[in-house]
Amino acid sequence: MAAQNNLDMISQSQPPHKRSIVRQLPDDLIETIISFLPPKEVCALAVLSKRFRYSWHLCRNLCFDREFAIKMSRDEYKRIVNDFFIYNRSSRAETFKLYFDAAGDTSLVCYWIHKVTTLGVREFELDFTQSTRKCMLSYELVDVKTINIMRLVNCELHLPLASNGLCHLRDLTFERVRARPMVIRAIFLNCMSLRSLRLIKCNSIFNLKIFAQELKGFQDLEVKNCSDVHLVGINAPTLRSFHYHGKICEFKFFSDLPKLNDVILEIAHPRGFHLLSNRQHVVISLSFVKVLTVTSTFLEGLSARFEGHEYKEMEFCMPRLEEFHLIVAPESNLIPSDIASFLKKCPQIERVFIDLGNNAFGTSIYWEFHGRKYLSEWETVFPHLKCVKIKGFTLKELPVMMARFFLKFGVSLHYLVLVKPMRHNFPGTFVPDCLRWGTTSNAQIQIYDYPGDTSTIIPQHL
Amino acid sequence: MARKNRNPVGKNVDPEAQKKKTRTLTLKSSDGQEFSISESAAVLSIAIENMVEDDCAGGVIPLPLVDGGTLARVITYLNKHAEDGASDEEKRKFDEEFVSGMEMGVLFDVVLAANYLDIRGLLREVRRRIADRMKNKSVEWVRKTFHIESDFTPEEEEQMKKEFAWAWEGVDSDVDD
The missing domain is CATH 3.30.710.10 (Potassium Channel Kv1.1; Chain A)
Structure with a gap:
């Protein structure tokens, strides 16, 4: 009771927002706060006082991840993790992360997993990077409703098609997992709360079918460096972001994507001649996008084609696009007129980032017969364009034409940022203002060396 | 639930x-x-x-x-x-x-x-x-913030640090903002 009176006095005598001395918390409460710290910090705090000597037994942040395992032998790691489970007195676990080679110790790992699932773990990560063989994870082991976030690395999960388990899972990441069509299908039948799915370096995917029409909140899809994807089919009306990094594949959209505003299509330059299939369908499906990052492979697919006796442009519009980031592959045949022709379809464009590869923007027959004329006859202005950044800028004809193009037609351009390629110097006689000749631009022209680019104008997708 | x-x-x-x-x-x-x-x-x-x-x-x-x-x-x-x-x-x-x-x-x-x-x-x-x-705060900082007084002798404290040597690796003691 004395303590209570004491608390009353403190709170009455001083306004709460100006109090410099913070209140004394009861030891039990301090102990439960400490239990939210990761293992290393909890154990280091065992020296606080005798009262907290064994507080680490309550640890609920069981984060034995890669960083934790650094500088530790396998045996030491195993002993410490096991101690945490043997002495654990906590009623809850928030996080469980494991970075371990399970070979030879699978039953021990199963015991740990079983234990954290009974503690109602929310964030669950198994990283078996070190294992030479993929570890099989039985579904029953992780079929708990408490798990919100799951990341599996170098192992496999066998989900039955309809079990309603993992129904509260929000974020799922598979890394180096065999994500066969059945597995993906089971995910979308089971995990009704799923918001985000990341597939990184997974294999056995083939036809990736994202059929999320029954899910209320599916927002983010990332497919990165998965070697054997042939087709990505998406039916996800609530999707907000789609990031694809990898080789060229077919994209099919089975639903409207009114919320999709953030897209990366970082498609590697294909060996040999290979164009994006059903290109018209793809650009139409992306028509609500606000921030778009693509590689030259994508843009080449959209560029003008020689049909009959003349070059014909594709018809589409990206009415909401505000930021466009283009990464040009060194082997690319892309020329400035392709970029201009694309931007013409983006009336709201504000920010343009162009990363030129080493040999990009070479002159070609296509440039001689089509590009140069196309740009010299250009008339459309970009009223909303605020900043343009060109990386790998040289004083060759095409990059200079590109820069002058933006200065001339970006009628309210504020910044033109030019970053030189690695180990490249402009002649001493070069004056940035000469780019402005023939335009009325007031834009600030900033020039940076490649490693010394301190410009604050950076794309949203890095 | x-x-x-x-x-x-x-x-x-x-x-x-x-x-x-x-x-x-x-x-x-x-x-x-x-x-x-x-x-x-x-x-x-x-x-x-x-x-x-x-x-x-x-x-x-x-x-x-x-x-x-x-x-x-x-x-x-x-x-x-x-x-x-x-x-x-x-x-x-x-x-x-x-x-x-x-x-x-x-x-x-x-x-x-x-x-x-x-x-x-x-x-x-x-x-x-x-x-x-x-996170990343020293033991002294935690003691001060939560009004905890250590009742360990310096020898006992050293002993504990040895016991959890792995947890002390790479820790700069007493660097707080």
């Missing part, structure tokens, strides 16, 4: 839940400020729920351990979490913002209140946030 069963907020079919939404309670802080709150929001606090069930409420519920400023914050939290149609996603975002700007002293006030009123979600959120702020 048990709480949810005892307290079926948001199920429109339940007439009792409907009543709770319209009925208001008055909470009185230690410094005499009064706040009215719907019963459905108030009973997210297990302590208040018990008081209501035991009918010791009688209109005004005195909370002598919570000052007005803190109670106002707690009520903001309760109202959001009792709101009809607020999705889990929204609540998560709210929780994140709710604790993000708070100073350590305020966090302590709120954690004490959440502990006393037994508001599980809030208690967890605030404890986690305090723990976040403790």
